[in-house]
Amino acid sequence: xxxxxxxxxxxxxxxxxxxxxxxxxxxxxxxxxxxxxxxxxxxxxxxxxxxxxxxxxxxxxxxxxxxxxxxxxxxxxxxxxxxxxxxxxxxxxxxxxxxxxxxxxxxxxxxxxxxxxxxxxxxxxxxxxxxxxxxxxxxxxxxxxxxxxxxxxxxxxxxxxxxxxxxxxxxxxxxxxxxxxxxxxxxxxxxxxxxxxxxxxxxxxxxxxxxxxxxxxxxxxxxxxxxxxxxxxxxxxxxxxxxxxxxxxxxxxxxxxxxxxxxxxxxxxxxxxxxxxxxxxxxxxxxxxxxxxxxxxxxxxxxxxxxxxxxxxxxxxxxxxxxxxxxxxxxxxxxxxxxxxxxxxxxxxxxxxxxxxxxxxxxxxxxxxxxxxxxxxx
Amino acid sequence: xxxxxxxxxxxxxxxxxxxxxxxxxxxxxxxxxxxxxxxxxxxxxxxxxxxxxxxxxxxxxxxxxxxxxxxxxxxxxxxxxxxxxxxxxxxxxxxxxxxxxxxxxxxxxxxxxxxxxxxxxxxxxxxxxxxxxxxxxxxxxxxxxxxxxxxxxxxxxxxxxxxxxxxxxxxxxxxxxxxxxxxxxxx
Numbered sequence: 001x002x003x004x005x006x007x008x009x010x011x012x013x014x015x016x017x018x019x020x021x022x023x024x025x026x027x028x029x030x031x032x033x034x035x036x037x038x039x040x041x042x043x044x045x046x047x048x049x050x051x052x053x054x055x056x057x058x059x060x061x062x063x064x065x066x067x068x069x070x071x072x073x074x075x076x077x078x079x080x081x082x083x084x085x086x087x088x089x090x091x092x093x094x095x096x097x098x099x100x101x102x103x104x105x106x107x108x109x110x111x112x113x114x115x116x117x118x119x120x121x122x123x124x125x126x127x128x129x130x131x132x133x134x135x136x137x138x139x140x141x142x143x144x145x146x147x148x149x150x151x152x153x154x155x156x157x158x159x160x161x162x163x164x165x166x167x168x169x170x171x172x173x174x175x176x177x178x179x180x181x182x183x184x185x186x187x188x189x190x191x192x193x194x195x196x197x198x199x200x201x202x203x204x205x206x207x208x209x210x211x212x213x214x215x216x217x218x219x220x221x222x223x224x225x226x227x228x229x230x231x232x233x234x235x236x237x238x239x240x241x242x243x244x245x246x247x248x249x250x251x252x253x254x255x256x257x258x259x260x261x262x263x264x265x266x267x268x269x270x271x272x273x274x275x276x277x278x279x280x281x282x283x284x285x286x287x288x289x290x291x292x293x294x295x296x297x298x299x300x301x302x303x304x305x306x307x308x309x310x311x312x313x314x315x316x317x318x319x320x321x322x323x324x325x326x327x328x329x330x331x332x333x334x335x336x337x338x339x340x341x342x343x344x345x346x347x348x349x350x351x352x353x354x355x356x357x358x359x360x361x362x363x364x365x366x367x368x369x370x371x372x373x374x375x376x377x378x
Numbered sequence: 379x380x381x382x383x384x385x386x387x388x389x390x391x392x393x394x395x396x397x398x399x400x401x402x403x404x405x406x407x408x409x410x411x412x413x414x415x416x417x418x419x420x421x422x423x424x425x426x427x428x429x430x431x432x433x434x435x436x437x438x439x440x441x442x443x444x445x446x447x448x449x450x451x452x453x454x455x456x457x458x459x460x461x462x463x464x465x466x467x468x469x470x471x472x473x474x475x476x477x478x479x480x481x482x483x484x485x486x487x488x489x490x491x492x493x494x495x496x497x498x499x500x501x502x503x504x505x506x507x508x509x510x511x512x513x514x515x516x517x518x519x520x521x522x523x524x525x526x527x528x529x530x531x532x533x534x535x536x537x538x539x540x541x542x543x544x545x546x547x548x549x550x551x552x553x554x555x556x557x558x559x560x561x562x563x564x565x
Contacts, residue, residue: 011526012543019542021526037543068526068541069561070553078526079541122411164413166405243433246411251431254406272411 004052006043007060009074010035011067018043018054021078024087029054038063038074076377085370088203089358095202096156096176096354099195105152105178108145110138112158116333119318120274124162125328126171133330134160137351138177139275140336143304146181146347147339154178156354167366168296171375174354181345185276185287185303188348189264192291192299193218196262200361209360211260212294218262223272224285226265230256235269236284242271257292265290275311276302277346293360301350308340380440382415382432387555388502390422390441390492393430397422397441397494401477406431422492422499425474445490445502450483458483460491460498469498476500481536482507482554503554508563509533510549514540 006027012019018032020041029045032054040061045052065072068079077083097107117125117133118140125133135141138155145153159175180187193216200207200214207215227235231252238245257263266289270278273286287303305311315332322329355367368374380391389400398419407413413434420427432438448460448469457470458480469491473480482503483489490502514530527539532550540550540559551560 011541014543026526066561070558071560122407122413164405164407169405169407243412247414247431247433249411250406250414250416 002047003055004045004047006045006052008041009067010037010039010041013037023078023083027052032057035059036062038065038067080369082369085358085362085364086372088362089370092199092203092358092361093156095199096195099198100152100154100178103152105154106150108138108142108153108155110135110141110155110157114141116140116330116336119315119322119330121318121321121325121327125330126160126162127328133328136161137175139349139351140333142177142179142349143344143347144336144339146179147342147344150179151181152179165375168356170355170367170371173367173371175351176354177349177351179304179347179349181347183348184346185266185289185301185348188301188350189289189291190216192301192350192352193262196293196298196357199357203361209293210363212258213261214293218264218291220264220266221257222267223265223269224267226253226257239269239271254292254297255295258294258296262291262293265292273305273314274302275305277305277307296356296360297353298356298360299350299352301348304344304347304349306340306344306346308337311340312337380438382434382436382438384438384440385415385417385432390443391419392439392441393419393428397443397499398428399500401427420477422475422494423497425472425477441494443499444493446493447488448491450485450487450489452485460489463488471498471500478557479503479554481532481534481557482552483534484509505554506560507552507554508549509536509552511540511544511546514544514546516545
């Protein structure tokens, strides 16, 4: 016999039983008085031969809202299992840090407010009232550390992209970004497959995400081969109309990727290089890659562009497009460009959408279900 | 002219001369590329499902439909019969055309029937409907691990998840946009 205190919300009260949820578990008591559904309660109970017997109770708060109803906090955190997801997410954050710490990476807290958040024409930054912006990724800032001598660094924090909202998008989300100096794209691709396999095994005991076997090594597929295989055309023909290239990518290619094993899409056309270095053996392609699990893109990485002149030219080109299309006009990131002039080591870097990986690992419907309070609920 | 920002479940457009209603949609952005809305639409004449990806910002031809308040009478084979209470005119719509809205039809209740070019093609359900539970396990018996919901079937055949405390005979408020439980309706 041992006394126990149970505190939580009443999720059932009838002549036969009283049901109390303590946030993560349900407790059932027989021969308890009928009480108000949804109220918060403290119960003193006694355990006899494995079952809990009600002794006394105290009501701690009365509710005005039916428990588990749509729009209620209990409906979301308990009814949809979001609280369980958040406990798992916290464990995955710890395991991710342990993975990098064990390899002598330094965790960096990236700055969030910057004059230039990047100039990618497809990313819309959030402005703050002094004319600066919230980062869309910590890329420029972390690369300055590589110039300064850092060899292995990672950042695990929030980034912001305006008007991206959906099953796989939140305007504020968590990005894991890391760099290996004196290394290349292949180095961070190996990190990616090792990390995801480790997280799956830690969380579930096997290397499966749904029906996908995520054990390393993952498949590598060049973008030009993917266009031939899934879109039935050459990537260079598709590129004659940039919108057509993106539409084929979204409609014909991405949904097919990573169904049985994850796939790295590699060697993007140089027009889609962003901040990636050209392929030294064929300059029509760039050392950019993305990884897909069950049709969901989880990361975007590069063998990094280190040439200061080429970087400045790409940024000036992107700024001109931004001006033409009426998009936000951050200034050129001069401290970043000056750092490249100082000499940046050849490096591999990757940016991974942490919420998406958590969503896939937990089999959740959307990234909103693995985030404490998604944008639409604030 | 409408565009992709108007897309939501139930939004109706004309594609190739046919009326379609959005049943599902998803914001997609390939890598660092242009954004799209990947959509599933139901042809409101044939009931067939079409998958289509629209460029973000793409213009859409909003369907010029008319809603007429009618009474739902009964099911007849694979169709449903509705009556205009003003002139007693009756119209028939197939279950394929109605899609999931068949689960929100209760005999002798009033609904908005959608007409396109003079032809009845579907029903606009109210945002919330009240339906009675006809089947569910008694709540507190047996397995009480971490599951706080259980399956239930409602009077129209709709199968949903409900909290453990819900019992047969209770009336539930259902959100027709999600097909999910909102709360019990008392009294």
